Amino acid sequence: MTGVNDAIMCRGFCTTLDGQAQDWFRAMPVESIPTFAALAKKFMSHFAGNIQRWKQFANLCYLKQLKSETMAEYLSKWKKEAMGVTNFDESDLVRNEPKTYTELMDCVARYANAEAAEKRKKEEEEGRGWSDKAPQPQEDRRPSRSRRDRGPCLTPLRHLTPLTQPVSVILDHAEDMDIVSFPEECLKVNPKADPKKYCRFHRQRGHDTNECMVLKRQIEELIMRGYLGQYVKRTG
Incomplete structure (x- = not known):
């Protein structure tokens, strides 16, 4: 024209x-x-x-998550509102870690997935309400002993979820997300243990981080609760 x-x-x-x-x-x-x-x-x-009126960045400050709203629903609402902002600036939104808006969205998405998995697990447990009335195992009714007396439970799980990364790498990520529980007490060191090996999970020498069964068990429990799904090895 x-x-x-x-x-x-x-x-x-x-x-x-x-x-x-x-x-x-x-x-x-x-x-x-x-x-x-x-x-x-x-x-x-x-x-x-x-004419579509563009919103200002300050409008996002009033966008809050409702009590009845899941993280996934709130994230969808946030993205929709953020697309209508005229002067969107990542530096105004994020002053600490994560360092970029993309990293923030990835982090929120992980928490949203974990929240959804936790909700599904709760619904499944409520559907199996009869199991709550089942008698407790005999060993649970025995007199409790101190943690130091009985030692850590190192019995390996019957089936460990295959992982794409060593547990030491996953430990770093879980620590950043503040979802890992470090043991309060040290293990009893075997006299024949290799002093050159160091476990960052137990913060002591004698075995390697990637060989730590206690850490592997905790990672398995976190996966069952919906966390660390990005480290699960998929079949095929």
Whole structure:
């Protein structure tokens, strides 16, 4: 349309209209459009109420999660509102870690997935309410002994979930998310243990972090609760 006269511009613009806009154009009096500029001015004036108003960044400060709203629902609402902000600036939103808006969204998405998994687990447990009335195992009713007397429970799980990364790498991530519980007491060191090996989970020498069954058990429990799903090895 560059360089053409007003008559062609007006006729070309007419072909792009539909619905109410087309009805408005057809209702205009004959020979009431002297120039394309005049047509544009009338059009903008008539449909001024339909113009999308961009929100300011400060509007996001009032966007709060409702009590009845899940993290996933709130995240969807946040993304929708953020798309309508005119001066969106990541530096105004994130002053500490995570360092970028993308990292923040990834972090929130992980928590949303964990929340959904926790909700599903709770619903499944409520559906199996009869199991809560089952008698407790005999060993649970025995007199309790101190943790130091009985030592740590190192019995390996019958089935450990296959992982894509060593447990030492997963430990770093779990620590950053503040979902790992470090043991309060040290293990009893076997005299034959290798002093060159160090477990960062127990913070003591004698065995390697990647060999630590207590850490593997806790990672398995976290996976069952819906965390660390990105480290689960998928079949195929």
